[in-house]
Amino acid sequence: MYDVVIIGAGVVGGMIARELSFYNLKICLLEKENDVAMGATKANSAIVHAGFDAKVGSLKAKLNVRGSQMMPQVAKDLGVKYINNGSLVVGFNEEDEKTLESLKERGEANGVEGLKILNREEILKIEPNIGKGVTCGLYAPSGAIICPYDLAVSAIGNAMDNGAELRCNFEVTQIKDLGSHYILRSQDKEISARYIVNCAGIYSDKIAKMVGDDTFCVHPRRGEYLLLDKECGDIISHTIFVTPSKMGKGILVSPTVDGNLLLGPTAVDTEDKGDKSTTVEFFESILDIGRKSVDSIPANKTITSFCGLRSVGSTGDFIINSPVKRYVNVAAIESPGLSSAPAIAEYTCQLLTSIGLSLVKKENPITKRKSMHHFREATLEEKNQMIRENPSYGKIICRCEGVTEGEILDAIRRNPRPTDLDGIKRRTRAQMGRCQGGFCSPYVIELLSRELNIPYEKITKFGGESYVIAKETKK
Amino acid sequence: MTDLVIIGGGPAGMSAAISAYENGIKDIVILERDDELGGILRQCIHNGFGLHKFKEELTGPEYAHRYAKKVRDLGINVKLNTMVLDITKDKRVIATNSQEGVFEIQARAIILAMGCRERAKGALNIAGSRPSGIYSAGTAQKLVNVKGYLPGKEIVILGSGDIGLIMARRMTLEGACVKAVCELMPYSSGLARNIEQCLNDFNIPLRLSHTVVELHGRERLEGVTIARVDENRRPIKESYEFIPCDTLLLSCGLIPENELTKGIGAELSSVTNGSVVDQNRETTVSGVFSCGNVLHVHDLVDYVSEEAEIAGKGASEYIKGINKKGASIGITVDGKIRYTVPQIITEKKDVTVYLRVNNVYKNVKINVYDKDRLVLSKKKLKVAPAEMEAVKLSASMLEGVESLKFVLEEEK
Ligand SMILES: Cc1cc2nc3c(=O)[nH]c(=O)nc-3n(C[C@H](O)[C@H](O)[C@H](O)COP(=O)(O)OP(=O)(O)OC[C@H]3O[C@@H](n4cnc5c(N)ncnc54)[C@H](O)[C@@H]3O)c2cc1C
Numbered sequence: 001m002y003d004v005v006i007i008g009a010g011v012v013g014g015m016i017a018r019e020l021s022f023y024n025l026k027i028c029l030l031e032k033e034n035d036v037a038m039g040a041t042k043a044n045s046a047i048v049h050a051g052f053d054a055k056v057g058s059l060k061a062k063l064n065v066r067g068s069q070m071m072p073q074v075a076k077d078l079g080v081k082y083i084n085n086g087s088l089v090v091g092f093n094e095e096d097e098k099t100l101e102s103l104k105e106r107g108e109a110n111g112v113e114g115l116k117i118l119n120r121e122e123i124l125k126i127e128p129n130i131g132k133g134v135t136c137g138l139y140a141p142s143g144a145i146i147c148p149y150d151l152a153v154s155a156i157g158n159a160m161d162n163g164a165e166l167r168c169n170f171e172v173t174q175i176k177d178l179g180s181h182y183i184l185r186s187q188d189k190e191i192s193a194r195y196i197v198n199c200a201g202i203y204s205d206k207i208a209k210m211v212g213d214d215t216f217c218v219h220p221r222r223g224e225y226l227l228l229d230k231e232c233g234d235i236i237s238h239t240i241f242v243t244p245s246k247m248g249k250g251i252l253v254s255p256t257v258d259g260n261l262l263l264g265p266t267a268v269d270t271e272d273k274g275d276k277s278t279t280v281e282f283f284e285s286i287l288d289i290g291r292k293s294v295d296s297i298p299a300n301k302t303i304t305s306f307c308g309l310r311s312v313g314s315t316g317d318f319i320i321n322s323p324v325k326r327y328v329n330v331a332a333i334e335s336p337g338l339s340s341a342p343a344i345a346e347y348t349c350q351l352l353t354s355i356g357l358s359l360v361k362k363e364n365p366i367t368k369r370k371s372m373h374h375f376r377e378a379t380l381e382e383k384n385q386m387i388r389e390n391p392s393y394g395k396i397i398c399r400c401e402g403v404t405e406g407e408i409l410d411a412i413r414r415n416p417r418p419t420d421l422d423g424i425k426r427r428t429r430a431q432m433g434r435c436q437g438g439f440c441s442p443y444v445i446e447l448l449s450r451e452l453n454i455p456y457e458k459i460t461k462f463g464g465e466s467y468v469i470a471k472e473t474k475k
Numbered sequence: 476m477t478d479l480v481i482i483g484g485g486p487a488g489m490s491a492a493i494s495a496y497e498n499g500i501k502d503i504v505i506l507e508r509d510d511e512l513g514g515i516l517r518q519c520i521h522n523g524f525g526l527h528k529f530k531e532e533l534t535g536p537e538y539a540h541r542y543a544k545k546v547r548d549l550g551i552n553v554k555l556n557t558m559v560l561d562i563t564k565d566k567r568v569i570a571t572n573s574q575e576g577v578f579e580i581q582a583r584a585i586i587l588a589m590g591c592r593e594r595a596k597g598a599l600n601i602a603g604s605r606p607s608g609i610y611s612a613g614t615a616q617k618l619v620n621v622k623g624y625l626p627g628k629e630i631v632i633l634g635s636g637d638i639g640l641i642m643a644r645r646m647t648l649e650g651a652c653v654k655a656v657c658e659l660m661p662y663s664s665g666l667a668r669n670i671e672q673c674l675n676d677f678n679i680p681l682r683l684s685h686t687v688v689e690l691h692g693r694e695r696l697e698g699v700t701i702a703r704v705d706e707n708r709r710p711i712k713e714s715y716e717f718i719p720c721d722t723l724l725l726s727c728g729l730i731p732e733n734e735l736t737k738g739i740g741a742e743l744s745s746v747t748n749g750s751v752v753d754q755n756r757e758t759t760v761s762g763v764f765s766c767g768n769v770l771h772v773h774d775l776v777d778y779v780s781e782e783a784e785i786a787g788k789g790a791s792e793y794i795k796g797i798n799k800k801g802a803s804i805g806i807t808v809d810g811k812i813r814y815t816v817p818q819i820i821t822e823k824k825d826v827t828v829y830l831r832v833n834n835v836y837k838n839v840k841i842n843v844y845d846k847d848r849l850v851l852s853k854k855k856l857k858v859a860p861a862e863m864e865a866v867k868l869s870a871s872m873l874e875g876v877e878s879l880k881f882v883l884e885e886e887k
Pocket residue numbers: 007008009010011012013014030031032033036037038039040041042043044045046047048049170171172173199200201202203204207222223224265308309310311333334335336337338339340
């Protein structure tokens with residue numbers, strides 16, 4: 001019997017698990033996929049928003065501003081890459097300028113500090129490659145970028161270091177209330193828990209229905225991205241948004257914490273919660289749109305493209321409530337959900353206490369985690385010391401990103417343990433560079449097979465039927 | 476201080492080392508990231524290597540072995556499992572391996588021989604899902620030939636580069652069914668002999684002017700939509716066709732791996748994606764040379780070895796302080812000829828200029844002009860992008876020449 005079961009191992013479920021793991025509780029995180037961070041958390045804009053977007057007084061506004069203030073410390077404690085690069089919403093005409101003024105007012109009402117309207121000359125001083133047509137911009141010094149899956153993986157790893165459990169490939173299909181506790185079932189397994197926290201992302205409405213709450217629904221909105229080679233990462237240093245209009249929020253251009261350049265997302269509603277495919281129309285338009293806000297984005301430097309699904313809720317705000325006893329919804333966490341995640345965790349814990357869960361702090365909870373990038377962030381002397389002690393740090397497996405065998409082995413042996421190729425990719429960046437695993441994937445397959453003691457044919461890209469090898473060749 | 480540091484122990488690096496050694500440079504080190512010498516040849520277990528060089532048909536590993544043995548016999552220093560991380564403008568090479576950690580070598584001269592990599596799927600912008608089962612042809616080749624695993628059973632290949640063609644045959648021999656090879660261009664980018672021996676002999680259809688427009692399947696690949704393309708290489712909607720398959724191999728071109736070269740500050744050509752070099756294969760940074768697939772993509776390894784010998788000799792002269800440079804003849808091209816190597820001639824001696832064309836042409840002349848004066852004209856029945864052409868210029872032709880233009884003239 002668990003005290004709390006959290007459904008969904010995305011950044012939200014992960015941050016909540018971490019927060020709860022500081023208390024004397026038996027916790028389990030259930031995830032339907034083969035690894036953590038497989039939902040919206042792995043495919044988004046990776047921006048820690050300043051907080052001027054959300055409606056004044058909304059939960060979104062409150063948790064965004066608070067989350068963005070908490071993020072630097074959280075990132076530091078978890079060893080997650082976070083860069084406070086500042087953001088800029090650019091405008092192209094007088095109408096945009098008016099919109100920016102009202103955005104600024106809204107931001108100030110939300111409690112965002114340091115907002116400033118800049119003219120073209122001022123923008124050029126901080127962003128020389130800004131688009132030709134840009135006339136004005138709203139500068140937000142607290143805007144930042146982060147690696148979202150790194151945050152989720154590290155938060156869950158931290159929670160597990162404190163004793164929380166993680167069960168992947170556990171898709172909750174049924175929840176039964178037995179009065180004193182709940183039974184959660186998948187196709188072939190079941191576990192019981194006193195409290196449930198529903199962080200199932202795009203499927204959070206489905207989970208809510210399992211406990212009889214049909215007050216909201218969540219529908220998917222597709223967002224497609226292009227990721228460009230590191231060569232392009234320094235074309236700009238700030239995150240560049242365009243002024244929101246009737247046409248939506250528009251395409252942003254941003255450096256990533258790993259030095260690539262990110263363009264996206266589109267915004268297209270869909271019916272299918274499993275559809276993460278990219279479209280031809282997107283490829284045709286995205287560069288042209290991006291080039292309006294940033295000059296000199298080269299055409300042939302794409303290294304990959306992907307699509308994420310936003311969880312658009314029917315209420316317009318985050319839905320964090322307790323519709324039935326010992327149960328909490330953390331649903332419709334669309335953007336700025338990543339930015340808000342630390343604050344959502346704090347808020348959810350308060351809500352859990354208010355519905356009867358008693359929180360007693362552990363004596364010495366672990367609150368920090370060694371960065372997954374500790375080797376690459378080390379000094380030369382430290383590196384050489386580490387290589388002497390463990391020669392596998394001297395063997396480069398991924399040439400594009402310079403990832404060593406030692407780092408991959410660390411990742412495989414560390415909580416939460418990856419068992420597939422994409423899991424290694426998200427934790428170490430091996431296969432994430434310009435050749436996209438062309439060179440290193442055979443080695444990564446070999447390491448996984450050896451360490452986990454499973455045959456090549458059973459290794460997958462991301463669980464399920466995503467096998468990478470059909471059979472051994474004739475000898 | 477080491478006289479000559481060679482980066483990469485494939486055919487180019489090995490030939491360059493041997494050539495430098497034979498030209499009197501003994502203080503050489505080859506840095507290779509893999510656990511054996513041989514580079515990409517190690518996974519090319521098919522025949523067809525060495526026809527020019529050894530007048531016999533060898534497999535890739537056999538060809539590599541001949542050179543590796545020579546390197547060993549000469550006692551040339553080789554560091555395996557060693558990855559070069561950076562090269563500075565003053566020729567310090569920073570590398571790492573398990574024994575020595577991160578270390579630095581100050582070189583007198585450097586030969587870049589890092590080879591190339593395949594164009595990855597991300598660069599191709601194919602729409603659709605992101606299932607498993609999509610590999611570059613070279614990755615599949617490594618899995619099959621080195622690791623002993625077959626990546627899939629029903630295969631479509633995009634791109635008719637040589638590795639793709641060879642993998643079509645290899646996978647068929649391993650019991651897989653290759654359903655089609657799609658090529659965006661109206662002609663193949665592979666060697667004619669490979670089309671014959673790898674596709675036609677196995678009745679594998681080559682679909683020219685076709686591309687893959689969409690991937691299907693959420694976990695493992697379940698099929699691809701292919702389409703015919705128009706003159707502007709845009710897919711034609713009416714021609715969409717679904718082919719069920721569990722594997723897509725990509726053989727869509729090779730890109731020289733010049734990340735390190737950028738660090739040194741050597742000028743790169745936007746056409747070859749390799750360095751701009753002179754007849755000795757010296758880059759725009761003096762004492763830094765480049766050869767093999769990192770300089771420009773070759774179709775035959777024999778040419779790689781030849782080019783590396785030139786670079787090795789050039790480096791040896793540089794180290795010995797011999798400087799015969801006395802000219803600066805830039806070479807330009809007309810577009811039908813995409814590029815030449817070298818791009819500049821700095822010494823008036825006999826020079827062979829290699830070039831590639833941008834399309835298939837029949838009955839042509841390769842004309843070399845010094846302004847309006849025709850210096851040389853070479854007749855060809857057929858030229859194709861897949862096959863490199865060589866034009867020999869003699870020292871006497873270069874007398875009084877300031878610049879050269881290579882032009883492809885079609886006969887009326
Ligand atoms: C295109 C796009 C751009 C965005 N950009 C930003 C941004 O720049 N800044 C920002 O702050 N936010 C951004 N967001 C929002 C942010 O990504 C999300 O708010 C955040 O990732 C939500 O995390 P989550 O844990 O709620 O959801 P998810 O990451 O989707 O996690 C939910 C998890 O629940 C699991 N699950 C579902 N059903 C079940 C079940 N029945 N049983 C077990 N497990 C189940 C899923 O597999 C999944 O792992 C963006 C989102 C998108 C889609």
